[in-house]
Amino acid sequence: MSETDTSAPLLEAKNVVVEFPMKGFRKAPFRVLHGVSLDIHPGETVGLVGESGSGKTTIGRAILGLVEPAAGTITFDGQDITRLHRKERRKLSDSIQVVFQDPYTSLNPTMTVGDILSEPLLVKADLKGSARTRIRELLDQVGLPSGAVDKFPREFSGGQRQRVAIARALALSPRLVVCDEPVSALDLSTQARVLDLFIEIQERTGVAYLFVSHDLSVVRHISHRVAVMYKGNIVEYGDGDQVTSEPVHPYTQKLLMSAPVANPVRQRERRIERHTMLAASSKEGHN
Incomplete structure (x- = not known):
């Protein structure tokens, strides 16, 4: 970054x-x-x-x-x-808004995407009249088609549901x-796409x-x-x-050693380094 x-x-x-x-x-x-x-x-x-x-x-x-x-x-x-x-x-x-961990439980299954996104807008008197336009903007921002507005969360994949959750969080321009x-609830390829989406939205809107x-x-x-x-x-x-x-702190070093890498040789080396580090920490704890 x-x-x-x-x-x-x-x-x-x-x-x-x-x-x-x-x-x-x-x-x-x-x-x-x-x-x-x-x-x-x-x-x-x-x-x-x-x-x-x-x-x-x-x-x-x-x-x-x-x-x-x-x-x-x-x-x-x-x-x-x-x-x-x-x-x-x-x-x-x-x-200040929030995006929760699980896209399968953070969205109301009985509401359409349009209802989910309009809910925060309708409580704002100055946004009621432009809610439909804002919903189209939000869907476009998170890369979902305009036809998604009439669908229910169950009709989408996990990555698409999380895009809906992100759109809801962005509705009031936080x-x-x-x-x-x-x-964390998404597969690796979907994770990468959603992370890139967060970055694109930040570059476009300046959200923190x-x-x-x-x-x-x-x-x-x-x-x-x-x-x-x-x-x-x-x-x-x-x-x-x-x-x-x-990293400087031993705990961060352990987290780094635990993180998977694509190279199997380097992954094996990391595993050995981590076991060595944990053994040393355990020995210090007993002394």
Whole structure:
């Protein structure tokens, strides 16, 4: 990806702590995020990568207002959005949208594509009259034919359904889209096409992405900068090419060793290197 935007951050999270209550009398809450800080500039993609349970999805949910931080602040375009009331959060949906992981469950199966895309438009008085035109624009943006408007999600492939989900997220022309594992449910060839679509849309509209993934090769393809999460902490954060090819932190190095490569000889070498690294880590842990 190209160099990052040097303007003021569009979104900034500072020392965000998220805790979930535990069952049982007087049990201390479970801390998911331990003071996470990151920023996203206009038109930039920040990849957030880590294994399952690392807390990467939780920071996305905090940005979307789906979980409330116990400490820290989240600002968007200079406004503190850490603990907005529901009405204020609804207004913010014009500017911050989300694409979820599973295109098979994120779309209402009883609604046509036209109904799905018109839903966010019809709640905006100034967009009602132009909803039909906007829907055609959205379908064109994500590479779907205009005839898709009368079809149901079940009539499309996984990649096409995810294109519909992307179109829905773009309906109100947001400035930031939180992408929560948006290609993990797709096959490799479809993944590549959807990732290219995200890049094309960003180049055309200037939208920013927080791109959450467990796959280092995916975030390498799309991200300007990459943050690596491990057990609720960001352990490495920097230029996307550098972090995904020459990482400094041992955990990122393990993720890189786990990523598949097309060359079988190099893949075997990586597997050996990873086993050696894991054995060394285990030995250190016992000392």
